[in-house]
Amino acid sequence: MSAIANRPVLPALMIEDAVKAALLEDWGRAGDITAQATLGPDLTARAVIAARQPGVLAGLEIAATAFRLSDPAIAVEPVLSDGDAVAPGNVALRVEGPARAVLSAERVALNFLGHLSGVATATQAFASRIAHTKTRVVCTRKTTPGLRAFEKYAVRCGGGANHRFGLDDAILIKDNxxxxxxxxxxxxxxxxxFAGHLVKVEVEVDTLGQLREALDAGPDVVMLDNMAPDTLREAVEIAGGRVLLEASGGVTLDTVAAIAETGVDLVSVGWITHSAPVLDLGLDIALDGLPG
Known part of the structure; x- marks a missing residue:
């Protein structure tokens, strides 16, 4: 089960708009003609969404919304919650209702759930590698266009934290x-x-000389870009706790522990959103009158 004390929440309206757009994209101009051609209009079906591999769930309500929007007559029963760990065979969600509508929503539901659970699973993998340190894993703006809020939500489900959501909620001064x-x-x-009193200022530096210059100017956060662990350790000593320090650049599962052990406060990892593998989940269905 999840160890998240305060589960993140996505607004229902945000979910509905995104899922509606995805369903309309999939259904096109004529709806699911395969389901219409092969399934009678009165046929009902029961189904479960189950894990095919171990991981961390994220996006269950989004998947449930796909079924509900497909047909309000579909009953959806969450079995687990976002942030919960799953093993192969674990059932995450049960659905029952008109068979055509269940199958018409299947791919959209699984696309969202598999992708977001993959992000949560990848985040958890990084977080677990540095659990013995004070460092937190944070995401970046390297997200799928249109899915940023969902992917950042999935990061939190996996035990990570969020960096800024966009260009408008914090100032991040980069090399350019x-x-x-x-x-x-x-x-x-x-x-x-320029900044208002609630807007934080972060600056990216490439050298210890730039770090010293930045510290004299008083930012809230300094991003240490592509620095080796020995250099990061020296940066922590130079900063002396005056600002938050964020390590960034080329972080992998093999290097994240050594980076965190230098004493930095944050380590940002673009990979957890832009390259996380999809978590394999599937929909197993049984028509009324058949086993299952």
């Missing part, structure tokens, strides 16, 4: 901003003059 604005200090000072 620094190059154009005239330097680390100039960029930070301009950001401080």
């Amino acid at each position: 901003h620094i190059a154009v604005s005239g330097g680390v200090r100039a960029a930070i000072e301009a950001a401080r003059a």
Whole structure:
């Protein structure tokens, strides 16, 4: 089961809009002509969504919404919750209702659930590697267009934390901003003059010299880009707890522990959203009158 104390929540309206668009994309101009051709209109079906491999669930309510929007007559019963660990064969969701509608929603439900559970599973893999440290795994803006809120939700289901959601909720000064604005200090000072009192300022640095310059200008967070563990450790000593330190760049499961053990506060991993493998889940169905 999940160890998440406060489960994240996605607004129902956000889910409905995304699922509706996905169903319309899949159904096209004529609906599911395979289901219409092969299944009688009065036929009902029972089905379960079950795991085919171990992982962490995310997106159950999204999957459930796909069935409900396909036909309000479909009854949906969640068996597990987002953030729960699953093993092969574990049932996550039960559905029962008009067979045509169940099958018409199957792929959209599994696409969302498999992808988001894959993100949660990947996040959990990283988080477990650094559980012995104070460092937290955070995601990035390297997300699937249109699915950012869902993928960041899945990161939280997997035990990670979120970086900024977009360009409008925090200031992150990167190398190109620094190059154009005239330097680390100039960029930070301009950001401080612009930002509201609730907006945090983060700056990316490539060297310890840039770190020292950044610290003098007073950012909230410093991103240490593509630094080796020995350099990260020195950066932690230089910062002395004055700012949050985020390690970033090329982080893998093989390197994340050594990075976290340097004492940085955060490690950002784009891979958990842009390249996480889909978690294999399937829909097993039995028509009324048959076993199952």
